[in-house]
Amino acid sequence: MAKRNIAVVMGGPSAEHEISLLTGQTVLQNLNPEKYTPIKVVITKNRLWQFEDKTRTAPEALTFLKEKHAIIFIALHGSYGEDGTLQGLCELYGVSYTGSSAVSSILSMDKVSSNELFAKEGLNVPEYLFYSQDQDVHKIVSEVDGAFTYPLVIKPARQGSSVGVRIVHSKEALKPAVEEAFRFDENIIAQEYIKGREVSCGVLKEGSSLTALPPTELIPVVSEFFDYRAKYEKGGTKEITPPDMDAAMLEKIQEIAVRCHAALGCGAYSRTDMMLQDETLYVIEINPLPGFADASIYPQQARAAGLSLEQLLDTIITNAEQK
Template identity: 30%
Template sequence: MKKTKVGIIFGGKSAEHEVSLQSAKNIVDAIDKEKYDVTLIGIDKEGKWHLNDQSSYLLNSENPKLIALNKSDDNVAIVPGSATNQLIHVENAVSLEQLDVIFPIVHGTLGEDGSLQGMLRMANLPFVGPSVLGSSVCMDKDIAKRLLNAAGIKVAKGITVKRPNKDKVNFEDAKELLGTPMFIKPANQGSSVGVSKVKNEEEFYAALHAAFQYDHKVVIEENIVGREIECAVLGNDDPIASIPGEILPNTEFYSYESKYIDEKGAELAIPAELTEEQVRMVQTTAVEAFKALECEGLARVDFFLTENGELYINEINTLPGFTKISMYPKLWEISGIPYSELISRLIDLALERSENDAKLKNTVWE
């Protein structure tokens, strides 16, 4: 049987670079080597693309705090517009072996915000996960909340502040509208990067300053008191939802370190202790949100479930972590889809979408 050639692109320039390295390692370890030939392309923090060998692509691979990309001497570049030979060696412009599909596991900005997806589309390379629109919409917490509101799906009340207006935002006004504590977040970051929980005026302005270091737009949100429920979604036109799980943080909130570095930072309860009615509500809302935000392939939908049974969406992550303590693959494993099969399904969904896209006309005159 001819193997499918899969390019795994990982790393990147975002603050989630190290998380991406962990995710790539887990995908490489779990992918079915009988079905797939894997090519590794690591993006360093300066944005250079490196063709990596599977035996040496990571440094300190077992230490999440010290893990690093082992840069190679073989840099590659992508060639837009070509039906074949989309990737070339920079030194001599010789083409890489043709790849059938890309698994882009580049978290954060320039990876899951539509930038990389647009480049792959221009290069005619099928890829795992949502396309340009779904990726960019979900990455921007402000835009995602507006669309979810329009779809009748509950989200936390909030204020959006852009950099030119950052000195005009006032703690007392925010407190009157949202109460305290409140959360301050970069609009276009994931994995709790740059997120602060604030209770007073001093913390408020410090958190604004911290958030603006990561983005030109910041979201200030009310604190929703509730259980942190997560649900994984898989599919294209007819997506399905996993069994819901629950995050039980051992810290004040589910921080970057709790998610990816400290295995004791939170407990994952899978399945979550929910009634059958609550499970249906979470799964139905997860799929509705997935469709409302034009997602394809995969997404993890994060909720707050309040004491009175109200369900609020916190965010939708279109390239969720695939580390050994990540919720997305764990939810599907408990739902009956093992890690290796999950990767295969995601690749199949990418190829299915590419085949459907190829049927669209690109000319008016026959």
Template identity: 30%
Template sequence: MPKKKKVAILYGGRSVEHGVSINSARNIFEYIDKNRYEPLPIGINLQGQWFLTSGVSKDIAKDGQALALSLNPGKPEFIILKTGKRFQADIVFPVLHGTDGEDGSIQGLVKAMDLPMVGTGVTGSAMSMSKIVSKRLLKEAGLPVTDFLTFRYDEKDKFTFSKIAKQLGAPFMVKAANLGSSVGVSKVKTQKDFKQALDDAFKYDNEVIVEEYISGREIECAILGNYPPEASYPGEVVISDKYEFYTFDAKYVDPDAVRIDVPAKLSKPVAEKIRKASVKAFEALNCEDFSRVDLFLDKKGKVYVNEINTIPGFTNSSMYPVMWKERGVSFAKLITRLLTLAQERYDRGKRIERDFKSSLKF
């Protein structure tokens, strides 16, 4: 029987999405094929400290053993500080949503460790995490996006509600530029709303994006694989009338806030348009292995690409695994597929030379 591969499942993290990450990682730990893989849950607390935990725990520091890392590329070792015991991982599965986990930070560390890693690398993660950068790149790729404005914290006094409403119409959306899960996101209808929205967004970021509000349907599409990537059939998030938009509470707290329609009730031509746009967005932002593309479908049938999540949720109600389950891919098979994709991509990358033979003397 082949030796089990050790999979370091990174979860938690220094992010406002810390709790969501824990819930996602808990499912991955439960459903990973333990006949093929040995999961090593490594929790990162809100202070950024790493701990080996026996399972996926919400009390990471209390339940875990503090770790250090020996950077020996290709064979890095995790060191349990209390005992000095060392162990290695064969592959890394980051389940870190948001800051420091989905923005290229962890991806850069894993790349320096020279280990296979599930998901998008440094460049694609950084570009996709920034709502400003991704919007510009998607627009450059010819994909339909909403009209938008951007400004930094030091520019916040230059923009007024009336000035923005004149350019984008009202209501409009105000968002922290580098967060997910609808944290730092507000729907603005009045001057009073605008001030509160800015204060909230700038609590979490130094950059803000203001977007045209689209009255329509919230559509999501799951992407899996590389060369070429494959799109699921789209799903729809139907939000309760008591919510102005798809807020954090609607996503994770209130069980009656949304209805998930998988598959979405769409005509075949519209569904295909969404699938093609989702794959094109995935490729335009240099994504790898898997992502969830969020889109809007307005009342006239126009599709807008909203954003890409390079580490989508893996909770029981998360759309990404639900959309693939509808296509016949179980949670366990999906995890195995992702780990296989990561290993294949890592192996292909070995053909790239890291040394250049020249006459340079040093």
């Protein structure tokens, strides 16, 4: 069988540029060389597509890849790559790509629309209020202060890697947190703080069936919560797959992850973050393009399910071919 060209697209303009390079590297290293010819593409922070031999604009790159019958493996995270922009461009140019559709990516990346859809699905989400940058900061602060008890959570509506997320313990810390979150998105949410254990659960689509991977418990070691340092510093978080919980709870986590994936119409794979307070599971967010470096949570869960990275990539690419 002829080998298929796979353009592994990484980098991008988002705050997660560096993380994406790690994801891209892992994908390049684990593609089955007998089935695929990899093409490395680094998208610059200015959205130019750097191939090994030349740099192209997005339209030039997509036209070129279409001629090559390439599939784009989207190894980006955050804005441009995970928020539906790149997916929309691929759809426009008729180039196959991995992961979730443009519409599903837009809904998943935005914590306002995804929270709405989780709630509509009957799942528990922390109480939240939504604000946009054209509102008066003092008014936002006084409304949030009146609506929640401390600690509370402030986060950008569309970001990742905990960038701009703050747990706020006092009214004094509220305004700086609101201003910080607005640096990363024009929309932010204020949210009820859930005190409990954090878990994350991957879902993989095979054919038309959705399978949940073994969940992981995340215990931050270097920080108060699962922030950027805890996520990316070596030893920053203790990750336990599967967590020490009874089988019924693990099953419930998996069932919720599958329901979240389906509710948002996600594609080949996703990873849903949840918090367990007493016996109640709250959905925090869904990641339509979870980190994919060798040590990332999603590949760890796949390994625990007996799937190698090579097999995992194969399934994700097959999904793209079937779209």
